[in-house]
Amino acid sequence: MSTEHRSAAETGRLPLSPAQHRLWFLQQFDPESTQYNVCLGYELRGALDVEALRRALTEVVARHDALRTSFPAERGRPGARIKPPGEVPLPYVDLASQGGDAAEFAAAQVARPFNLAAAAPVRANLLRLGEQRHILLLEMHHIVIDAWSVQIVTAEIGELYAAYVKGEEVELPLPQAGYADYAAWQSGLLGGEYLEREFAHWRERLLGAPAVLPLPTDRPRSVSQTLAGGELPDAVPPPLAVRLRGLTGELRSTMFVTTVTAFMMLLARWTGAYDVVLAVPVAGRSRPEFHATVGFFVNTVPLRGDLSGDPSFRQAVAQVGSATLDALEHDSLPFDMLVDHLGVPRDPTCNPLVQVGFQLLRTPHRAQPARWHDIEVEEWDGVRQQVTRLDLELHVLDTAAETVETLLCYRTDLFDGSSAENLLAGYQSLLAQVVADPDLPLSKLDVSPRRVTNEGTRSGAGADTTENGGM
Structure with missing residues (x-):
């Protein structure tokens, strides 16, 4: 962080990024909300050096200003105050002796709201399940963390822990910039001619886009959204x-374009709407100096698919691929600023402009657990x-040459689990059909819920298993 920003941080005068400001406002609107709590769990197997782990966690928090930031308000406007480094509490909870349940403990922790004004939004607990089995729980507010940052934090804890166990001192390279530098850079970027060009671009791209995708929900929308969600892995x-x-x-x-195109075609057949806009998260780290910075960088871009005219999968991939490149070239405009500029009506029953999300994650397959020195580490x-x-979020996990996993998240106040299962089965069925014949028009795609077997054929009531016979 620059000297100027560090001085301002001591008085709480640092500005927030637009994304942080949105989360801060939502937390003020509902101080007891935990919807933006992030809870991470790591199972540690082996002879754990608790003090080395405590030192490693303390050093990681000291290295990254965002993890020591509170957000006090003055005259109704938030500022960022960075606290000086200090030891990070790591309560040791002996569940093995107490007969407690780790999942219940974690659920209770993630259900505790953060006081963003008074405390740094990071909590940690170490749970003992046995002589050589522990769980490290880290709870953070999304206002200071994103998925990219999680990887940074995890890698640094492991590297520092290994060094401390061996009695070595290690000096990891300092991040080139702090999150306050990013917030200042973004503030300078989002003004003047640049901002007007971005607004003009998105006005053109989203002209006439539907405000709401007509999803066939199992229950009508309610003004009092619960945001309670279900998860369906496959x-x-x-x-x-x-x-x-x-x-x-x-x-x-690319795998992103082919899988998102298939999802758009499924939604088009499912809803009868052929103008589909999805929410796609982007890392928001276009500048290399922010690659090693912990903070809330992620942004949402609207990706629009034009599936009118009964296109084939081949044709739709070309259109969606072009739209994807265009969206990624204009991904710096904060989503909320875009929604406000477009004047999209705010409907308390659903998200503005986009109600369905899609994400492809490349997660290299790990045959063996990670190691922190002589400790085996796996996500818990x-x-x-x-x-x-x-309303719906489809996550595609691209892990290995023969491995593609999916995770469908859905609002349980809108959809039954059986509807989610049918949708995911329909997605696999559609993938099987377009792989067999990418020139099949959209109107000919059967999206009924038929499972796809390990032989690559579809099974289920009325399924024609000879249709994809080469798979």
Whole structure:
């Protein structure tokens, strides 16, 4: 962080980024809300050095200003105050002796709201499950963290822990910039001619776009949204995943474009709407000096698919691919600023402009657990945050040549679990059809809920398993 910003941080006069300001406002609107709490869990197996872990966590928080930032308000306007480095509390909870349940403990922690004005939005707990089995819980508010930042924090804890266990001192390279530098840079960017050009671009791209996608929900929308969510994991059968990659290469496309195009075509058949706008998260780190900075950088861009005229999958991939490149070239404009500028009516029952999200994550397959020195480390799946901020979110996990996994998140006040299962089965069915014949027009795609077997064929009531016979 620059000297100027560090001096301002001591008095709480640092500005927030537009994304931070939005989360701060939402927290003021509902101080007890936990929808933006982020809870991470790591299972640690082996002879754990608790003091080395405590030192590593303290050093990581000291390295990253965002993790020591509180957000006090003055005259109704928030500022950022960065607290000096200090030891990070790491309460040690012996669940093995107490007979407690780790999942219940984690649920109670993530249900505690953060006081953004008074405290740094980071909490940590170490749970003992046995002599050589622990769980490290980290809870943070989304206002200071995103998925990219999580990877930075996890990697640095592991590297520092290994050094401290061996009695070595390690000096990791300092981040080139702090989050306050990013907020200042973004503030300077979003003004004048640049801002007008971006507004003009998006006005043109979103002209006539539907305000709401007519999803066939199981229950009507309510003004009092619960945001309670369900999760449905699944996996694309390996033969289909391999052929999907082959088709992606044949179309000179990317896995993101082919999988999001298939999802758009599914939604078009499911809703009867052929103008589909999805929310797509972007990392927001276009400048290299921010690559090692912890903070809330992620932004949402609207991706519009024009599926009118009964296109084939091949044709739709070309259109969506062009729209994707265009959107990524104009991804710096904060989503809320765009919505406000477009004058999109605010409907308390749903998200403005986009109600469905899509994300492709490249997560390299790890055959063995990670290691922090002699400790085996794996993400702990006992953390459950059943919240979704959109009606539907499809996450595609691109892990290996033969492995493509999916996770469908859905609002449980709108959809039954059976509807989510049908939608995900329809997605796999559609993938199987377009892989078999990418020139099949949209109107001929069958999106009924038929499972795809490991042989790559579709099964279910009325399924014609000879249709995709080469899979």
